Amino acid sequence: MLELEGISKVYRVGTFGGKELHAVSNVSFDIEDGEVVSLIGESGSGKTTIGKMILRLTPITSGMIRFNGVDISTLKGAALKKYCCDVQGVFQDPFCSYNPIFKADRIFGIVRHEFFPGLTGAQWSAKVEGALRAVGLNPPDVLNKFPHQLSGGQLQRFLIARALLLDIKLLVADEIISMLDASTRMDVLNLLADLKPRGLSILFITHDLSLGYYISERAVILYRGCVVEMGSTEKIYSNPLHPYTRLLMASVPRLDKKWEEVEAGLRVRAAGLPGGCVYYDRCPITDQAGCCDSRRPALVEAESGHLVACSQVTGQ
Template sequence: MLKLDDVTKEFRIGAFGGKSVAAVRNVSFEVVPGEVVSLIGESGSGKSTIGRMILGLNPVTRGSITFDGLPVRAGKEYYRRIQGIFQDPFSSFNPVFKADRVFAMIKDTYYPAVPAAEWAGRIETSLRDVRLNPGQVLGKYPHQLSGGQLQRLLIARALLLDIKLLVADEITSMLDASTRIDVLNLLAELKTRGLGVLYITHDLSLGNYLAERTVVLRRGSVAEMGPTERVFGDPLHPYTRELLSAVPRLHEPWDDAPPAGACLYHRNGGTGVLFEASPGHFVACAGLSDC
């Protein structure tokens, strides 16, 4: 469904744009229908840049992103099949309009011929699918709703378009614990309907909870990727091991992260080269000369 092939994104920097910096380097992975893929990494690793390229908000410098075999082209028909939800739900709503205006915009753009009564029924069904009571959210201004309600409103908006892929960028980071679980369970339920989800997060525990496959980014490049149980259960890259060792454990003192160890793949190639350590489990050379 979605395929990234050797994708690189460079940004111009400097007073006259004479220099460039690579935010994403040679990234390749896929998302198939009914699958959640976690894109994990620390702040500045390139996660959100990848999400923005998939959504057509930033152009690709090199490589390609295709959806159902066709190149990404931002526009009405593309957004009928792919939608994004971002970290701050309040930024997605105009504070002077009631929250249900997002549904009116969908109707005006994609379904102008649908009768009003039928559209109202579709909205109600979509809201109940995300466990919202229409009477409690429709007609309200954004400041009258919680962050969790607004996030679910945005998911309901996406469901009205019958999308095939959802790019969820840090969508739970501003939510309290109970609401966070509600949203994650909703995403897990939606994938059973065939929806593909790219779940962008820096929270390893949430990625482990939700995703079938995990892609670990380090400085814009893929450090490790594969089935989630292998990446978390048998991390091979030093950076992945550092990330996992930094997760607080309630039953143990939270000391400094232990040494990550040497890169097992340094002798096999240069930095950034991916090797298949086991079927479907890929790890990059860490570029450590002492191994």
């Protein structure tokens, strides 16, 4: 359904945009119909930038994104509108996604105006009610309310309902449960799981490895804009190969392990030469012979359906 082929994003930063910031470097993965893929990485690793490129909210510097075989950068007019119907995003902070002076359901009105101008009032109300009930909201509880009168969980569901109104094919869910408290998190996660049978594909963006495991069939681990490991969630979690993924696994709080023990495995050295492994300065298993700091490892299939970019693991 969606294919990312070698996409990169360079932002121009600094005074007069004189410096380049490589936010995303040569990232390739795909999402199939009805599949949930997690994109996991720490803050600043380029996750949101990838989501924005998919949603056409920011241009791609190089590479290509195809949706059902069509390069999305070529879409215009009606074809672009159709793409916006098929692919929608929901972002981290639900309160930022709303204008606080408008009632929450005003965003539904915008969808009606843009995409369903031909529906009668009764048809539209039925559609809204269906979408709200699909995300577990009772319409009278949320319609006609201002954003501050709703909880974070209700707002997040509301945004997912808006996406469902369009009968979307792919949802880009960017840290959508980070702002929620623990019990509401599970509700929203379970809601996403319930949406799977509708054939909806989801790109689930998170910095939290355990959430990715809970929800997805495949995971892509990102570090400084590069994919360091990807494959079936089951395989990555049972057999993490890249030292960064191992660190993430070790950092998931565990009752039997204190943080000092986890941290003891870490050394930080000076950054390697540009072009070397992106993880070089933090890696505990880097070689002294000097290939890690000078050559960027390629993603190599270590076992079927499980790729890793680490020359120490793959011997390449």
